[in-house]
Amino acid sequence: MKNYKPKFWQIILTYAIVLLLMLIFYSSDSKAQSKEDYKILDLKTEIGEGKDQEVKILFEGERRKIAQLTLRNGKRLESHSVEEPIVIQCIAGSGEVLIQNDEAEKTIELLPGKTLTIEGSVLHDVIARPEVSILLIRFLDFKNEPKN
Known part of the structure; x- marks a missing residue:
């Protein structure tokens, strides 16, 4: 060669x-x-005076949206759903989340520190008892893949 x-x-x-x-x-x-690799979010850990329903957007990114939702005076977010999975964490006060499916309705008590996850397209209500503040994390750009 x-x-x-x-x-x-x-x-x-x-x-x-x-x-x-x-x-x-x-x-x-x-x-x-x-x-930006990170962002520090400031939550209100006490419920003061304000409107019956307040939403403060804390972060919006390509893949998630984070907000603090405060409900007062027994306010109820009527039955609704979102396509993407969400996480709800109670920050202050107390309330309930009603999860609805074909079989029954499940009531979950919200107290500070309690965290729950809800899959996409699941009907749910949020009720202040008498006031509640929650951290809401919504996962965006999520494709509903069939469950095995």
């Missing part, structure tokens, strides 16, 4: 490909580093 000597254009092409790959990886690294 002869000694193989690459042609000039092959050497240039190889260097160009390596340079292009370096630029691609460098630019993706710098984009990742320039994006």
Whole structure:
């Protein structure tokens, strides 16, 4: 077998490909580093005076939305559902979540620290008893895949 000597254009092409790959990886690294990696959220841990229903958006990202919902004076969020899974955590006060499915209705008491998850498209109500403040995390861009 002869000694193989690459042609000039092959050497240039190889260097160009390596340079292009370096630029691609460098630019993706710098984009990742320039994006905010975290955000500190300030929750109100006491329920003061205010409207019967208040929503404060704490964070909106590509894949999740986080809000603090406060209900006063026995306010009820009537039966509703969202496509994506959610997490509800009671921050202050007390209330109830009513989960509805084909078979029955389940009542879950909300007290500070209690956390529950609800799958997408599940009907539920939220009721203040007499006032409640919850952290609501909604997972966006979620594709409902069939359950096994």
